[in-house]
Amino acid sequence: MNDKNRKIVIIGNGIAGITCARNIRKNDSKTEILVISGESKYFFSRTALMYIYMGHMKYEHTKPYEDWFWEKNNISLKKAWVELINFQKKEILHDSSEKIEYDILVLATGSKPNKYDWPGQDFKGVQGLYSKQDLEEMERNTQDINHAVVVGGGLIGIEMAEMLVSRKIPVTFLVREKNFWDNVLPQDEAKLIGKHILEHHIDLRLETELKEILADENGTVNSIITNKGEKIHCQFVGLAVGVSPNVNFLRDSGLEINRGVLVDHYFQTNQTDVYAIGDCAEFKQAPSKDRKNIEQVWYTGRMHGETLANNLVSSPVAYQPGVWFNSAKFLDIEYQTYGIVPNQSIDELDSFYWEHQTGKNCIRLVYDKSSGKLVGVNSLGWRLRHEFFDLAIQEGWKLEEVLRQLPKADFNAEFFKKHYHQVLEKYEAETGQKIVVSKPSFLKRLIGSRS
Amino acid sequence: MKKIQILGLIIFILGLGIFSFIPFLGTYQLEQEIVQEKVKQEHQEQLLRVLKPMYGVEYESNFAFVSDFNQYFNEYNDELKANEEWDRVIWDNYAFDLTKASSHGAVKENPYFFLSISIFAGVIGALLYILPLYRGETEGIKNDGIYFSSMKSRGLLGIITGTWLIAFYIILYWFPEYLTNMVLMVDPLSILLSGNPASQWFLYGFIYTLAILVMGIRMFRKYKGNAYQTIRTASVMFFQLAFAFLIPEILVLLNMPWHDFKNIWPLDYSFFFDYRLEGMISSGALGMFMLVWGIILIVLGVPIFTYFYGKRWYCSWVCGCGGLAETLGDPYRQLSDKSLKAWKVERYLVHGVLVFAVVMTAVTIVNYFMQFELLGQATDQLHSIYGFAIGSAFAGVIGTGFYPFMGNRVWCRFGCPLAAYLGIVQRFKSRFRITTNGGQCISCGNCSTYCEMGIDVRWYAQRGQNIVRASCVGCGVCSAVCPRGVLKLENADEEGRINTNPILIGNKSITVKS
Ligand SMILES: Cc1cc2nc3c(=O)[nH]c(=O)nc-3n(C[C@H](O)[C@H](O)[C@H](O)COP(=O)(O)OP(=O)(O)OC[C@H]3O[C@@H](n4cnc5c(N)ncnc54)[C@H](O)[C@@H]3O)c2cc1C
Ligand code: SF4
Numbered sequence: 005m006n007d008k009n010r011k012i013v014i015i016g017n018g019i020a021g022i023t024c025a026r027n028i029r030k031n032d033s034k035t036e037i038l039v040i041s042g043e044s045k046y047f048f049s050r051t052a053l054m055y056i057y058m059g060h061m062k063y064e065h066t067k068p069y070e071d072w073f074w075e076k077n078n079i080s081l082k083k084a085w086v087e088l089i090n091f092q093k094k095e096i097l098h099d100s101s102e103k104i105e106y107d108i109l110v111l112a113t114g115s116k117p118n119k120y121d122w123p124g125q126d127f128k129g130v131q132g133l134y135s136k137q138d139l140e141e142m143e144r145n146t147q148d149i150n151h152a153v154v155v156g157g158g159l160i161g162i163e164m165a166e167m168l169v170s171r172k173i174p175v176t177f178l179v180r181e182k183n184f185w186d187n188v189l190p191q192d193e194a195k196l197i198g199k200h201i202l203e204h205h206i207d208l209r210l211e212t213e214l215k216e217i218l219a220d221e222n223g224t225v226n227s228i229i230t231n232k233g234e235k236i237h238c239q240f241v242g243l244a245v246g247v248s249p250n251v252n253f254l255r256d257s258g259l260e261i262n263r264g265v266l267v268d269h270y271f272q273t274n275q276t277d278v279y280a281i282g283d284c285a286e287f288k289q290a291p292s293k294d295r296k297n298i299e300q301v302w303y304t305g306r307m308h309g310e311t312l313a314n315n316l317v318s319s320p321v322a323y324q325p326g327v328w329f330n331s332a333k334f335l336d337i338e339y340q341t342y343g344i345v346p347n348q349s350i351d352e353l354d355s356f357y358w359e360h361q362t363g364k365n366c367i368r369l370v371y372d373k374s375s376g377k378l379v380g381v382n383s384l385g386w387r388l389r390h391e392f393f394d395l396a397i398q399e400g401w402k403l404e405e406v407l408r409q410l411p412k413a414d415f416n417a418e419f420f421k422k423h424y425h426q427v428l429e430k431y432e433a434e435t436g437q438k439i440v441v442s443k444p445s446f447l448k449r450l451i452g453s454r455s
Numbered sequence: 456m457k458k459i460q461i462l463g464l465i466i467f468i469l470g471l472g473i474f475s476f477i478p479f480l481g482t483y484q485l486e487q488e489i490v491q492e493k494v495k496q497e498h499q500e501q502l503l504r505v506l507k508p509m510y511g512v513e514y515e516s517n518f519a520f521v522s523d524f525n526q527y528f529n530e531y532n533d534e535l536k537a538n539e540e541w542d543r544v545i546w547d548n549y550a551f552d553l554t555k556a557s558s559h560g561a562v563k564e565n566p567y568f569f570l571s572i573s574i575f576a577g578v579i580g581a582l583l584y585i586l587p588l589y590r591g592e593t594e595g596i597k598n599d600g601i602y603f604s605s606m607k608s609r610g611l612l613g614i615i616t617g618t619w620l621i622a623f624y625i626i627l628y629w630f631p632e633y634l635t636n637m638v639l640m641v642d643p644l645s646i647l648l649s650g651n652p653a654s655q656w657f658l659y660g661f662i663y664t665l666a667i668l669v670m671g672i673r674m675f676r677k678y679k680g681n682a683y684q685t686i687r688t689a690s691v692m693f694f695q696l697a698f699a700f701l702i703p704e705i706l707v708l709l710n711m712p713w714h715d716f717k718n719i720w721p722l723d724y725s726f727f728f729d730y731r732l733e734g735m736i737s738s739g740a741l742g743m744f745m746l747v748w749g750i751i752l753i754v755l756g757v758p759i760f761t762y763f764y765g766k767r768w769y770c771s772w773v774c775g776c777g778g779l780a781e782t783l784g785d786p787y788r789q790l791s792d793k794s795l796k797a798w799k800v801e802r803y804l805v806h807g808v809l810v811f812a813v814v815m816t817a818v819t820i821v822n823y824f825m826q827f828e829l830l831g832q833a834t835d836q837l838h839s840i841y842g843f844a845i846g847s848a849f850a851g852v853i854g855t856g857f858y859p860f861m862g863n864r865v866w867c868r869f870g871c872p873l874a875a876y877l878g879i880v881q882r883f884k885s886r887f888r889i890t891t892n893g894g895q896c897i898s899c900g901n902c903s904t905y906c907e908m909g910i911d912v913r914w915y916a917q918r919g920q921n922i923v924r925a926s927c928v929g930c931g932v933c934s935a936v937c938p939r940g941v942l943k944l945e946n947a948d949e950e951g952r953i954n955t956n957p958i959l960i961g962n963k964s965i966t967v968k969s
């Protein structure tokens with residue numbers, strides 16, 4: 005496969021495209037690699053956009069590799085928006101007339117924010133947050149304003165609310181669901197976060213939807229109307245109602261597209277030598293029964309990139325993700341999840357839940373009712389060891405075994421309060437089962453042995 | 456900002472302003488008796504004659520006095536030098552002692568008053584500003600707006616602060632005669648503690664300790680809810696106050712040599728200098744203990760503690776330079792250079808200084824045992840080069856003065872020979888590492904940005920690799936600021952500590968070796 009003149013072109017320099025490029029280069033020094041992307045020349049971390057707005061970092065800090073890295077690794081970068089692709093001629097068109105040829109094409113074009121045809125959604129001061137350009141626009145749109153509205157109770161919605169609050173801009177936060185993010189989180193966790201949102205003086209409106217956006221005579225937003233008929237004055241509206249694969253420019257090009265670019269488990273599209281990875285890809289068949297056809301998170305983008313790179317330089321393997329994991333941060337409360345944690349009760353699964361009296365930490369262990377085996381875990385305000393739960397879930401440890409080993413699962417910083425005593429107490433109170441954790445000796449604790 | 460904080464800020468700035476203005480006060484008058492009292496026997500005759508024109512003359516300012524003094528003094532020396540009469544040249548520096556003794560006026564008469572309206576006012580103002588910080592806010596990372604702050608992101612305020620610090624250090628190290636009023640102000644305090652009048656070093660130690668204590672309280676506010684940060688900060692506050700400030704002064708009161716029991720060679724580069732050795736050897740059992748304890752720390756303390764806990768046991772829990780960096784310097788931690796180039800420079804510089812310190816000390820010890828026969832000249836010269844270039848210019852002027860420009864650990868990272876020694880142990884034989892939490896890193900960059908040692912933590916985290924770096928001082932801030940709970944400072948079994956071919960958890964299709 006390592007023929008000399010092979011040229012791989014990757015569209016999109018997000019985590020998926022860049023991981024693919026880097027991993028190809030690691031095992032193949034000859035192939036020509038070109039990454040074209042419209043948003044920026046250099047790879048930056050999209051997940052860090054909020055921190056630029058909040059003044060924690062500058063744009064430079066969000067670049068995971070120094071600028072010299074790409075030349076040193078012989079990966080060419082080009083900043084341009086691709087307009088058309090001719091799959092027959094194996095040609096890419098950008099900037100109206102410029103052409104680039106490829107032997108292998110990787111589509112990693114990511115997502116774009118959803119809009120739902122709300123009246124007024126194109127007024128000035130109304131926007132989503134996805135790209136670097138969106139961030140710059142948000143910077144301009146939020147200068148000297150005194151109230152903002154954020155629509156959509158998901159991960160980007162809460163990020164936008166946090167960003168605005170960090171600039172001391174009062175925020176009203178419209179969430180359609182009964183509790184924040186309860187289409188993913190079980191009720192206890194969703195409520196815990198809801199309380200924390202209020203602690204940050206964010207005006208959280210549950211079960212409230214956007215109906216209409218109104219503007220002044222210059223076409224700049226000045227208020228919104230909710231589905232409850234309430235009018236809220238504001239000079240900024242953040243729309244964060246999910247994202248969809250960014251594939252519109254590829255429609256009608258002969259590429260098979262549903263919501264995203266349709267691929268098999270080898271990321272192969274219906275066009276020869278054309279692959280799609282990351283947010284923009286949609287599996288015709290989900291890679292496993294507990295996985296979705298489109299998974300728009302950082303980690304999956306990375307794993308797609310790793311796997312496709314492997315397939316392009318050595319013998320191809322089907323994409324097979326391991327135990328699901330994800331994390332987020334809601335204002336000050338960190339969230340981690342491993343495995344399957346449904347938001348509603350499911351017949352064959354049960355769960356054990358513990359929450360600290362401060363309402364700032366909790367853990368939920370989900371297990372199979374019949375076998376007692378652990379299938380998933382959620383935690384808030386409690387860092388858990390990925391390695392531990394990856395193993396426990398894969399090997400199907402029994403709930404009590406997990407509880408017995410809980411001290412080892414703790415990934416909080418040293419000297420932080422250990423929660424496992426309380427967890428075990430609650431378990432005993434609920435089930436009558438006493439679980440004894442073998443305490444490490446003083447000496448072992450002194451030298452910090454994990455044991 | 457709350458009203459009380461604004462008031463605090465005003466009081467602090469006034470205090471700092473008065474402090475900076477104090478050297479300009481008072482009058483200066485030299486008398487024959489002062490020279491007789493302050494000048495060594497062997498120089499008395501010459502200096503009594505040379506300084507004669509100044510007797511009884513009242514100078515309106517410190518500057519006029521020092522300028523005249525320097526003129527007479529240098530004229531005398533220059534002539535001898537021109538005639539190559541080297542052994543008659545006076546190498547001792549009398550400017551500070553004579554200026555201090557010749558000072559008259561308000562500060563000398565009311566030291567407590569001036570101490571109150573300058574240093575104490577500064578402390579009270581700072582506390583009024585710091586104590587209400589983050590009141591009513593939830594526990595969590597408080598980094599909002601750092602890169603919009605002029606003070607914290609190399610803006611005008613940062614530049615002014617850095618310039619002030621640099622100027623202060625230069626004057627303190629090389630022109631202390633201009634600071635005599637400030638020193639007079641703390642004289643009573645020094646006499647109270649050690650029975651001796653203050654030197655510029657007492658003044659420095661006093662301000663230094665206050666800075667660590669006050670800014671340590673700021674750390675408690677900023678990192679509330681983070682037990683590691685709180686305990687670590689309390690530790691550096693304790694070691695500075697007790698070991699670096701109070702105990703040494705009390706030793707002097709007991710007629711012992713000034714000694715800081717937690718300072719370790721080669722940071723304490725003069726530990727093996729002959730005057731220190733003589734001082735310890737001639738101070739009875741306690742003196743011997745100083746010597747033995749110092750050597751135990753070097754040969755056993757450093758390797759053993761670093762094996763179990765990493766260099767953090769010293770650098771971010773005990774050390775005075777580290778203590779200042781972690782408290783006064785915390786607002787500037789994000790300004791360290793994370794580039795690969797900086798890392799290269801760092802390795803050359805810090806190990807270079809270590810080699811220099813070791814060679815200098817070896818020569819000193821050989822010289823000591825040879826009764827100063829062979830290497831006398833060379834050792835003196837080495838000592839003065841090291842003292843000037845490393846001990847003063849690097850550790851002080853650049854080390855602290857550059858906080859607002861290059862971050863709070865410039866000295867610790869590029870210059871400290873002890874850090875280099877601890878770092879070698881940490882890198883090659885230690886249980887300490889920063890564990891990366893599987894595949895959870897989102898490459899956001901908070902960890903790298905806030906690493907004061909300029910370690911590109913993200914580089915390791917995003918490939919699932921433990922962070923094992925010689926320079927890591929274990930401050931724990933990377934772990935604190937990580938929004939995804941990826942980093943954990945740990946002491947654990949050596950096996951698997953260094954994973955050069957890490958595997959990111961989560962992808963079963965292939966095992967990618969990063
Ligand atoms: C604000 C925000 C916060 C997030 N936080 C998290 C988080 O905490 N954890 C998590 O797991 N996920 C998070 N995500 C989701 C995560 O960032 C995405 O899943 C991930 O970045 C997708 O990577 P990708 O490589 O598929 O696409 P992208 O990162 O979207 O990259 C696609 C690139 O393709 C380029 N491109 C698109 N079309 C063209 C064209 N026609 N021509 C040229 N170039 C083109 C664009 O320039 C873009 O840079 C967040 C997303 C956002 C917006
Ligand atoms: S702060 Fe955490 S998530 Fe961000 S780059 Fe560092 S380790 Fe990764």
Ligand code: SF4
Pocket residue numbers: 889905906907908909910912922926927928929930931932933934
């Ligand atoms: S790597 Fe982390 S613990 Fe080490 S010095 Fe940097 S911020 Fe501190």
